[in-house]
Amino acid sequence: MKLNLQILLFLLTILAGCSSSSALYEKNELRREGNATFKERVQIRHAKGFLITYHKNYKLLQIISPFEKQADTATYLLVPRGNARPKGYPESQVIEIPVRSLVAMSSMHIGLIGFLEAEDVLTGLGNVQYVSSQRVLDRIKAGKIKEVGKDQGLNEELLLTMQPDLVMATGTPVSKMDRFNGLKAAKIPILVNSEWVETTPLGRAEWVKLMGALLNKEDEVNRRFDKIEKEYNRLAAVGTNAATKTSVITGMHSRDAWFVPNGNSYVCRFLKDAGASYYWEKTKAMGSLPLNFETVYPVALDADFWLNVSISNVKSKQELQAKDSRYADFKAFKTGKVYGYHLRANDQGANDYWESGAVNPQDVLADLIKILHPELLPDHELIYYKQLK
Known part of the structure; x- marks a missing residue:
C-alpha cells in the first residue's frame, strides 16, 4: 500500500511538471507572436x-x-x-x-x-x-x-x-x-x-x-x-413609428432612364427607417431599377416629397424645370419639398455625402426624418441634405 502511494505521488509530480512546461511553452509562443x-x-x-x-x-x-x-x-x-x-x-x-x-x-x-x-x-x-x-x-x-x-x-x-x-x-x-x-x-x-x-x-x-x-x-x-449602430437603431425606431407615412420619389430622369431604388437597396432601407411610403419598396432586387419617365410620372404627381435630386445637373427648381417642363407638375415641386444631398458639395464636384455620409448613416437618417417628419426631430439641423429653391 505504501509503495502504491509513492508511485501515485511520483506520477502526479511528472504530470504537474509537464503541465508547467506546456504553459511555459504557450506563454513563450504568445510572446514570440507579439501582435499576431x-x-x-x-x-x-x-x-x-x-x-x-x-x-x-x-x-x-x-x-x-x-x-x-x-x-x-x-x-x-x-x-x-x-x-x-x-x-x-x-x-x-x-x-x-x-x-x-x-x-x-x-x-x-x-x-x-x-x-x-x-x-x-x-x-x-x-x-x-x-x-x-x-x-x-x-x-x-x-x-x-x-x-x-x-x-x-x-x-x-x-x-x-x-x-x-x-x-x-x-x-x-x-x-x-x-x-x-x-x-x-x-x-x-x-x-x-x-x-x-x-x-x-x-x-x-x-x-x-x-x-x-x-x-x-x-x-x-x-x-x-x-455608437453609430446604437444611434441609427434609435432613430429608426423614431422614424418607423411615425404616425403617418409620407410618400416620396427619388432621383431624376437622366440619359433616357429614371433610376429608382429597388426594394432591397440601402436607399430603400433609409426611406423605410425614416418613415416614408415608397412606391417601389416591394421590388425584390438590389441596386437601382431603370424606368422611363412615363412610368415614374403618375407616381411623382402625388408624392409628398422629392428626394435625392442630383445637384450635378441642377442647382435650383428653375434649372430643374428647364430640364423637363413636366417636373413642374409634381406635387413636391409645387409645394417646394424638393431636396438633394448636396449641402456639403464643393465647386470641384466633390460631395461629402459619399465620404463621411457613407460611414455615418445615423446622420443621413436624421436628415431624412427631419425632412419627412420635422416634428419628430425638432432640434436637428440638416447635415447633408439641402432644399432646392
Whole structure:
C-alpha cells in the first residue's frame, strides 16, 4: 500500500511538471507572436460582403462576390509585418499589417479612412479632384498624396515607384481588374472593396471594420461603430413609428432612364427607417431599377416629397424645370419639398455625402426624418441634405 502511494505521488509530480512546461511553452509562443495573437477582433453583424476570421499568426479576409453578380470569393491573408506567409491559400494575396501606405482608387474609400482618423496612411488617389475631406485636401496640397489615375489612365509606373502596402480598388460588374496585373506581379496587393453592394445603411458603414482590421485598430473601430449602430437603431425606431407615412420619389430622369431604388437597396432601407411610403419598396432586387419617365410620372404627381435630386445637373427648381417642363407638375415641386444631398458639395464636384455620409448613416437618417417628419426631430439641423429653391 505504501509503495502504491509513492508511485501515485511520483506520477502526479511528472504530470504537474509537464503541465508547467506546456504553459511555459504557450506563454513563450504568445510572446514570440507579439501582435499576431490578435486580442481584439471585429465581429460582423450587418455587412454581407466580407468576412474576417482570426488565426494564430494571420487574419483571413474574404470578399464575397466582389463583382456583384459573380459568385466567386476573393481571399486575402493579413499578416503582421515581418512574419512568414502562412501555409495554405497559395493563390491568396498577402497584405502586411498594419498598412502604412494606402492608395485608394475611389474617393468613397476616404470615408473609411477618415472614420478612424487615419488619413496619414493615404499616399495615393485615383483622382484627387473629387475630395471633400479637409485633412486629405491638406495632404494633397502638401504633396503627400499623389494622383495615380484610373482605368486606362492608370499610372502603373508611378505606383511601382511608390510601392504602397495596398491598393484599394472598387469592385463593379464592369471592373477590369487585369489593369492591375503589373502591380500584382510586383507583389503590390490589390484589395477589391465592394461596400456599395450592401443592402442596408449599417451594412455599408460596417466596412469600416475591414479598415480597422487592416490598421490593427479593431478595438477602436468596434467602439466607434457600436455608437453609430446604437444611434441609427434609435432613430429608426423614431422614424418607423411615425404616425403617418409620407410618400416620396427619388432621383431624376437622366440619359433616357429614371433610376429608382429597388426594394432591397440601402436607399430603400433609409426611406423605410425614416418613415416614408415608397412606391417601389416591394421590388425584390438590389441596386437601382431603370424606368422611363412615363412610368415614374403618375407616381411623382402625388408624392409628398422629392428626394435625392442630383445637384450635378441642377442647382435650383428653375434649372430643374428647364430640364423637363413636366417636373413642374409634381406635387413636391409645387409645394417646394424638393431636396438633394448636396449641402456639403464643393465647386470641384466633390460631395461629402459619399465620404463621411457613407460611414455615418445615423446622420443621413436624421436628415431624412427631419425632412419627412420635422416634428419628430425638432432640434436637428440638416447635415447633408439641402432644399432646392
